[in-house]
Amino acid sequence: MESFAFSHQLLQFMVTGLTVGAIYAMVAIGFNIIYNVTEVLNLAQGEFVMLGGLVMVFIHVSLGLPLVIAFAATVLVVTVVGVLLDRLAIRPVRQPTVMALIIATVAASMIIKGGAMLIWGKNPYDLPAFSGREPIVVGGLVLQSQYLWVIGFLVIIAIALALFFNRTILGKAMRACADNGDAARLVGINVRQMVLLAFGVSAAIGAVAGITLTPIALMDYDRGAMLAIKGFAAAILGGLGSFPGAILGGVILGLIESFGAGFLMSGYKDAYALIVLLLVLFVRPSGILGSMAVARFKRF
Template sequence: MSSSDLLQFLFAGLTSGTIYALVALGFCVVHNTMGIVNFVQVDFVSLGGLLMFSALFTFNLPMGAALVVAVAATALVAVIVERIGLRPARSNDPLILIFLTIGLSIILRGIMALIWGKNRMALPGLGADEPLQIGGAALMPQTLWILGLTLVAILILAWFFRCTGLGLAMRAVSSNPTAAAVVGLHIGRVRAASFALAGALGGLAGILVTPITTLSYDVGILLGLKGFAAAILGGFGSFPGAIIGGLLLGLLESLTAGYFSSAYKDVVAFVVLLLVLFVRPQGLLAK
């Protein structure tokens, strides 16, 4: 294949890898605060796209306002999920809480199917539809929006955890929940904030990716599982690992589909997941 083909595969890999990184970051935020795998994260991806669809076509909001409203609404739903679904649990056993998130994921998916139906929908891209030609390869403007907004989200995330009181509190709870409670930190509020942040990241991923895929109540399942695989690859709980793992996974998928067969594209994430668990369970950048 020509160099332009390789460049095209790299563009596609960066696009999908960036989305996986966003989802992986959401997994890491909740894991670092509560010590669990939050499987509702996969549905935050679907919910973000669906709320964006309603904001655009039901409430007729402009694109920028619709994006902000959809991300904020997904974060609010995430807080409700934590407050109603997890906080009343009588056990702090991580395994029980993980099973609760699986049940909450099924419930949330059913609610989305009732509200928006099961038909496939489409979201318009954030930019123009005319592709840019770079080195003989086509680069969609939506890819630039994905890369740009993800970079902004990562920078805001870094600033949040380093420079804000709530971010520092979340880091304290992540390091030692018992000591954080002793010094007066409200653990429940910190955990709710972690869910809000994870919901915002998942919702943003759904908003960015569905214009180039499809939109439905269950679109986030496969994307979310690949984001989970990316988090494992990078080192579960590591923010830099989530970003690197997502990008690597996206590139591996794209190159496999381009040079071998697209039939193997969705298998790559789970093969990588198994290999990492067998060879280096702590991931590339273990904490």
């Protein structure tokens, strides 16, 4: 009986870990899209997630628009914020050293976070789950249906991105910019537009993460920084710039966090991902699927 309870608990932690991991994977994918095209690490990535949640609460709950419309409107709003971020904070930097760009994204994240606090205050907000809060019971395992939505959206995003980057001209142009910006410019690709697109797509994915996360974990103005750094940890763990790596890294990180909080000390829940990040950075900065040789060409 006891071993049954234990393995049962194990499964439960695994499901939670997978769900949280899917969110980290989405943030990591967002990091990668912008990093690949611009070599900027957008520290405001977590703010997109936070905005996604809070804007959705506003449109869906406060304005009362139906789920699907609210979802689309929220993604649109956050995408616009992402585009504005590039236009107003990143592109104007006159001496675009790595340090100046990092500081610019930190500044932008403070402005977004502060703005969200002015609009929504400091209280956390809840969002109704997409298909109700009635838990699904599978073989004694209690599942929240929202978990499946989160994992489902990660799968949809992954398939959509794979099609976009491999099958469309626009996606291929973006990959060209990621490989070599100067060469891309020479063959007539508008690199500035691609950068703008990267920020837009990245923000949209962040918004989806926020919208799907809020019914599980609530959302408040202050959540962005932690989500950003955990998403970054996932991106690094998988190998910065690699999309399969982002998903792998996110899932591993989610599982580590879930098991760590469950079996070790729950107070250190937020620390596990960060310790993993430090270890990976110190031991193998190129991550699991990243290549050292390619990493050297990048400016870091």
